[in-house]
Amino acid sequence: MFLKTISPDMTQLSSKVTAMQQHYRPLPGMPCKQRGAVLFVALVFLVLITLIALTASGTSILEQRMSAGQRNAQLGLMGAETAASGAQAWLLSIPGQINCGYNGGQITYNGASASACFKTQSSADAGGNTILVRNPLVDRFRTATTWLPFAGSGALAYATPLTGASVGNSKLEQQPQFIVEDLGILLPPGMSPNGQAGGAGRQPSDGKESGIPKLYNYRITARSTGGTSASVRAVEVQFGVGVQSN
Numbered sequence: 341m342f343l344k345t346i347s348p349d350m351t352q353l354s355s356k357v358t359a360m361q362q363h364y365r366p367l368p369g370m371p372c373k374q375r376g377a378v379l380f381v382a383l384v385f386l387v388l389i390t391l392i393a394l395t396a397s398g399t400s401i402l403e404q405r406m407s408a409g410q411r412n413a414q415l416g417l418m419g420a421e422t423a424a425s426g427a428q429a430w431l432l433s434i435p436g437q438i439n440c441g442y443n444g445g446q447i448t449y450n451g452a453s454a455s456a457c458f459k460t461q462s463s464a465d466a467g468g469n470t471i472l473v474r475n476p477l478v479d480r481f482r483t484a485t486t487w488l489p490f491a492g493s494g495a496l497a498y499a500t501p502l503t504g505a506s507v508g509n510s511k512l513e514q515q516p517q518f519i520v521e522d523l524g525i526l527l528p529p530g531m532s533p534n535g536q537a538g539g540a541g542r543q544p545s546d547g548k549e550s551g552i553p554k555l556y557n558y559r560i561t562a563r564s565t566g567g568t569s570a571s572v573r574a575v576e577v578q579f580g581v582g583v584q585s586n
Contacts, residue, residue: 412566416573419564423516440522
């Protein structure tokens with residue numbers, strides 16, 4: 341067996357290196373150990389940047405929703421105005437007086453017959469006084485805060501489709517609808533019956549000579565949704581239609 345002996349010089353050198361390591365001291369001003377401060381600062385900045393990004397994202401989403409809601413409301417308003425204007429043009433095209441009644445007179449619109457022109461009727465209150473009352477359908481249609489289905493609403497659907505793909509991005513969720521009310525004849529103040537004051541009967545005879553046009557007063561109430569039913573807008577138009585007297 342061959343055994344290699346270590347030189348005494350090498351043993352002494354090893355002892356000196358060990359002694360130097362044991363007596364090593366860092367230079368003044370140099371950190372003796374790492375404490376992780378850089379990692380902590382980096383994490384703080386990461387959290388701040390994340391919070392800023394989340395705030396900016398939330399603000400952007402809120403602005404998008406506000407813009408969509410405003411556009412939705414504008415679409416509903418335009419739909420209601422379109423239906424009211426179309427109904428007004430339709431009334432102006434009808435010769436003579438329109439057939440209206442308390443439960444809705446039979447009129448023809450868009451090729452179909454419907455009961456959609458309402459008129460007040462005389463009634464007596466608890467004290468025996470004569471008053472004019474409206475059909476409850478009219479008040480419901482005028483005051484509802486949500487969309488009313490066509491069935492049982494007493495309304496007419498606007499003739500031109502506004503819910504299909506033909507109108508592009510401006511299409512409405514529901515077809516606009518409207519009702520017509522006969523408010524009577526407009527006569528000069530002091531003459532009976534006075535349409536402005538709601539005189540009894542509202543007959544086109546008093547104070548009118550043959551051949552002089554009578555001015556019938558109508559009110560159109562139109563309702564429309566926007567791109568969704570979350571927005572419902574209503575428009576009222578009141579105007580007079582001249583009808584030749586007999």
